[in-house]
Amino acid sequence: MKLYTSPGSCSSASHIALLEAGADFELVKLNLKTDRILPDGRHLNDINPKGYVPVLELDDGELLTENVAILQYIADRYPDSELAPPNGTIERTRLHEWLGFINSEIHKGFSNFFNPNLPEEMRRFVTQRLNGRFAYVDSQLKDRDYLLGDKFTVADAYLFIVCSWSPMFDFDLSPYKNVINWQSRISERDTVKEVKATKPPG
Numbered sequence: 675m676k677l678y679t680s681p682g683s684c685s686s687a688s689h690i691a692l693l694e695a696g697a698d699f700e701l702v703k704l705n706l707k708t709d710r711i712l713p714d715g716r717h718l719n720d721i722n723p724k725g726y727v728p729v730l731e732l733d734d735g736e737l738l739t740e741n742v743a744i745l746q747y748i749a750d751r752y753p754d755s756e757l758a759p760p761n762g763t764i765e766r767t768r769l770h771e772w773l774g775f776i777n778s779e780i781h782k783g784f785s786n787f788f789n790p791n792l793p794e795e796m797r798r799f800v801t802q803r804l805n806g807r808f809a810y811v812d813s814q815l816k817d818r819d820y821l822l823g824d825k826f827t828v829a830d831a832y833l834f835i836v837c838s839w840s841p842m843f844d845f846d847l848s849p850y851k852n853v854i855n856w857q858s859r860i861s862e863r864d865t866v867k868e869v870k871a872t873k874p875p876g
């Protein structure tokens with residue numbers, strides 16, 4: 675398997691998942707901030723016409739995109755790692771619920787801040803919305819160590835990476851004490867340390 679990633683971006687969540695799973699994989703790094711050219715000379719668009727990471731290439735050449743799909747693929751391919759509850763259970767539906775929320779409400783909320791020309795009014799609106807979303811996350815983490823309960827799952831990997839962008843956007847997470855404690859818990863994982871130390875090329 676090959677994970678095409680721009681370290682620091684949302685694709686780093688799949689990097690964490692692959693390490694947690696003990697998967698045999700190759701990391702193919704590109705830099706979203708520069709030319710988006712892969713080490714073999716192809717452009718990111720050649721492997722994902724949607725023009726973004728993550729992309730997971732399977733051993734038979736099949737290309738998977740979308741965080742929500744890739745994270746669950748990794749979890750399902752390595753069930754012993756218990757990165758997702760078994761398919762068909764209510765707990766698995768809870769994982770879907772979290773992944774959908776992180777993807778559409780938090781990740782894509784933060785994505786607005788990547789726009790250097792974001793109007794101030796829009797910035798205020800997005801910030802207010804995100805604060806509402808984090809208030810919810812904080813309430814859920816009140817009496818549990820991880821988003822789904824007592825086990826780390828791919829949802830934690832995904833939310834952790836997205837939260838790591840907050841200083842870059844001056845988004846203050848400090849009012850959310852349970853989120854801060856959860857962040858420090860996740861930061862202590864060896865896999866997370868390894869991913870955080872992985873730098874983009876160029």
Ligand SMILES: N[C@@H](CCC(=O)N[C@@H](CS)C(=O)NCC(=O)O)C(=O)O
Nearest residue numbers: 683684685725726727728740741742
């Ligand atoms: N819907 C996609 C969005 C992925 C996404 O936003 N990737 C960002 C990095 S965090 C990216 O590659 N952006 C480059 C671009 O959109 O041009 C998913 O959830 O996988």
